[in-house]
Amino acid sequence: MTHHRLLPDRTGHFGxxxxxFVPETVMAALADLEHAWARARRDPAFRHRLRSxxxxxxxxxxxxxxxxxxxxxxxxRARIYLKREDLLHTGAHKIxxxxxxxLLAVRxxxxxxxxxxxxxxxxxxxxxAAALFGLACEVFMGEEDMRRQELNVxxxxxxxxxxxxxRSGTKTLKDACNEAIRNWVTTVRTTHYCIGxxxxxxxxxxxxxxxxxxxxxxxxxxxxQAAGRLPDLLIACVGGGSNxxxxxxxxxxxxxxxxxxxxxxxxxxxxxxxxxxxxKGRPGVLHGAKSxxxxxxxxxxxxxxxxxxxxxxxxxxxxxxxxxxxxxxEYVAVGDRQALAACELLxxxxxxxxxxxxxxxxxxxxxxxxRLKRGSVVILGLSGRGDKDVHTMAQHLTRAQGRDGTAARRx
Amino acid sequence: MEPLRAAFERLRRxxxxxxxxxxxxxxxxxxxxxALLLALQAAGADVIEIxxxxxxxxxxxxxxxxxxxxxxxxxxxxxxxxxxxxSAAPRLRVPVVCLTxxxxxxxxxxxxxxxxxxxxGSPARFLTAAKASGVSGLIVPDLPVEEGDALRRAAxxxxxxxxxxxxxxxxxxxxxxxxxxxxxxxxxxxxxGTTGMRAQVPPSLVQGIRQLRVxxxxxxxxxxxxxxxAQAAAVARxxxxxxxxxxxIHAMQQGGGRAGxxxxxxxxxxxxxxxxxx
Numbered sequence: 248m249t250h251h252r253l254l255p256d257r258t259g260h261f262g263x264x265x266x267x268f269v270p271e272t273v274m275a276a277l278a279d280l281e282h283a284w285a286r287a288r289r290d291p292a293f294r295h296r297l298r299s300x301x302x303x304x305x306x307x308x309x310x311x312x313x314x315x316x317x318x319x320x321x322x323x324r325a326r327i328y329l330k331r332e333d334l335l336h337t338g339a340h341k342i343x344x345x346x347x348x349x350l351l352a353v354r355x356x357x358x359x360x361x362x363x364x365x366x367x368x369x370x371x372x373x374x375x376a377a378a379l380f381g382l383a384c385e386v387f388m389g390e391e392d393m394r395r396q397e398l399n400v401x402x403x404x405x406x407x408x409x410x411x412x413x414r415s416g417t418k419t420l421k422d423a424c425n426e427a428i429r430n431w432v433t434t435v436r437t438t439h440y441c442i443g444x445x446x447x448x449x450x451x452x453x454x455x456x457x458x459x460x461x462x463x464x465x466x467x468x469x470x471x472q473a474a475g476r477l478p479d480l481l482i483a484c485v486g487g488g489s490n491x492x493x494x495x496x497x498x499x500x501x502x503x504x505x506x507x508x509x510x511x512x513x514x515x516x517x518x519x520x521x522x523x524x525x526x527k528g529r530p531g532v533l534h535g536a537k538s539x540x541x542x543x544x545x546x547x548x549x550x551x552x553x554x555x556x557x558x559x560x561x562x563x564x565x566x567x568x569x570x571x572x573x574x575x576x577e578y579v580a581v582g583d584r585q586a587l588a589a590c591e592l593l594x595x596x597x598x599x600x601x602x603x604x605x606x607x608x609x610x611x612x613x614x615x616x617x618r619l620k621r622g623s624v625v626i627l628g629l630s631g632r633g634d635k636d637v638h639t640m641a642q643h644l645t646r647a648q649g650r651d652g653t654a655a656r657r658x
Numbered sequence: 659m660e661p662l663r664a665a666f667e668r669l670r671r672x673x674x675x676x677x678x679x680x681x682x683x684x685x686x687x688x689x690x691x692x693a694l695l696l697a698l699q700a701a702g703a704d705v706i707e708i709x710x711x712x713x714x715x716x717x718x719x720x721x722x723x724x725x726x727x728x729x730x731x732x733x734x735x736x737x738x739x740x741x742x743x744x745s746a747a748p749r750l751r752v753p754v755v756c757l758t759x760x761x762x763x764x765x766x767x768x769x770x771x772x773x774x775x776x777x778x779g780s781p782a783r784f785l786t787a788a789k790a791s792g793v794s795g796l797i798v799p800d801l802p803v804e805e806g807d808a809l810r811r812a813a814x815x816x817x818x819x820x821x822x823x824x825x826x827x828x829x830x831x832x833x834x835x836x837x838x839x840x841x842x843x844x845x846x847x848x849x850x851g852t853t854g855m856r857a858q859v860p861p862s863l864v865q866g867i868r869q870l871r872v873x874x875x876x877x878x879x880x881x882x883x884x885x886x887x888a889q890a891a892a893v894a895r896x897x898x899x900x901x902x903x904x905x906x907i908h909a910m911q912q913g914g915g916r917a918g919x920x921x922x923x924x925x926x927x928x929x930x931x932x933x934x935x936x
Contacts, residue, residue, distance in 0.1 A: 271825040272827050532759075544770045547712065
């Protein structure tokens with residue numbers, strides 16, 4: 248594969264995917280952003296500033312932790328390492344990107360950040376960065392997501408951000424994106440749109456990847472130290488796909504490193520019951536890019552379902568669609584119940600409560616670990632911590648306890 | 659001659675400005691659509707723009723979003739909206755231009771049995787069907803000129819005009835490129851924003867149109883935010899035509915059911931016509 252040098256190409260395409268499908272009004276702003284990033288990434292002062300922020304403020308590098316008891320619980324054949332993005336400030340990998348984009352926005356002279364958010368982690372990260380740099384901040388969030396991620400709504404408000412409920416369409420991340428784009432079209436002269444995943448029009452998939460690829464760069468160094476070699480397998484959850492690209496990208500050239508992206512299987516792989524875009528979607532255009540898309544035969548975007556608000560999205564980053572097309576990564580789906588069970592598995596074996604999103608990756612790993620070659624080295628992207636999901640988990644825990652009368656279902 | 663070009667040349671000869679009302683196909687329902695097209699023509703429309711509803715209309719404000727959602731909820735699809743246009747076509751003298759987003763265009767005619775996973779999807783099938791239904795042009799608000807080659811080629815083959823949009827934020831080089839690419843007319847977005855009614859038309863509009871006139875002699879129509887006859891008349895002084903969407907749809911809703919909506923639309927367009935011709 249040659250994509251590591253060349254992609255996206257000059258027009259923002261990853262093979263047949265990517266591109267720029269947005270209203271004319273924001274085209275000039277996208278060009279400005281592309282130029283600003285091209286200059287900033289070569290500017291030692293910018294790079295130094297971002298590195299200091301990531302280290303001193305956000306808590307990088309994050310540990311690569313050998314999960315001994317988890318490895319044993321899953322049959323002992325695989326040595327499982329967790330890339331602990333859950334230990335970052337604000338509790339997820341999203342802060343890597345939010346700090347980078349906020350710094351870039353300041354450099355471009357913008358005074359306001361807007362963002363879309365699903366689980367609220369990107370909203371919190373953006374509100375945090377805005378507070379740190381003294382920028383105004385407005386976060387668009389589906390009404391349904393505001394209900395199920397109430398804690399993050401309060402956090403954003405405490406950080407001084409305005410949280411605007413989105414009541415159109417499915418009232419989740421998809422419609423929050425529509426509303427953020429509409430707001431950006433109106434405020435583009437003063438506002439930077441801080442997209443939270445490797446989705447959207449060029450240059451966002453590249454920009455967000457560049458800010459998140461620190462995950463894989465660190466992991467690559469750390470695993471060589473810890474295991475003396477590159478891993479056999481990388482595994483991460485995929486909603487839009489930013490933590491997965493962040494982990495995968497530094498290994499894309501290492502052909503022997505297998506990569507698996509795990510999508511949300513929701514309550515079953517029927518239309519409207521899941522968010523497994525790469526598993527069940529077909530090429531289409533949404534939110535500024537061509538990628539895979541969950542849609543009906545007329546091209547209308549389908550509603551999605553997942554217990555993990557951060558994965559509940561009918562599109563996916565164009566670079567993942569390209570990895571899949573070229574066979575560089577495999578994509579699978581895991582349902583709500585397996586993800587919940589995986590949360591408990593990690594909590595009980597390692598004392599780590601993961602967010603529901605990376606729990607999908609863990610659930611798939613739990614399924615395949617017993618069949619991996621003995622001594623396989625695996626890195627799992629633990630993209631965020633589970634505090635935000637305690638409310639959701641509590642409801643399911645209670646239900647499970649009600650069923651068997653004692654404790655939650657064993658995994 | 660291509661119908662849009664012919665229409666604008668005739669208007670220029672008569673020193674009149676084009677009145678371009680926008681309705682959403684399938685709103686309030688599919689049976690209303692052919693009757694609405696004929697009513698708008700009778701009330702004085704020169705070109706009619708008709709939306710093919712999409713689930714995620716990210717260039718549209720609340721009024722047109724709601725119209726899309728209503729149309730979809732009542733069963734509108736790209737194919738049956740085109741059929742509705744076709745049923746009015748024999749009695750339509752004014753050109754009809756479709757407005758829709760890129761995804762429904764490239765998915766048109768998708769066969770679920772084939773489970774095709776190949777990337778792409780060509781606009782050709784939509785354009786051929788649109789042409790056969792009597793449509794003269796296509797506007798795709800999420801398709802900038804950078805991604806527009808596939809549309810331009812397919813439109814040329816099908817004999818349709820591919821209309822591109824220009825915005826107040828488009829720098830001069832882009833205006834030139836948009837003007838070269840756009841067929842039929844150039845759709846100038848009057849405001850930095852989404853579609854929808856606004857209290858006033860921005861004063862910078864005149865300046866924006868002037869910049870566009872420097873690089874092209876093609877007709878320029880202005881849309882987004884024009885809601886009253888006075889605004890329409892003011893905008894028409896500097897352009898070749900005005901596009902009115904949200905305010906018309908709003909008026910139709912005030913009209914009540916299907917017949918009421920059609921009557922309200924005709925009244926609204928007639929008032930606009932009078933203001934433009936005054």
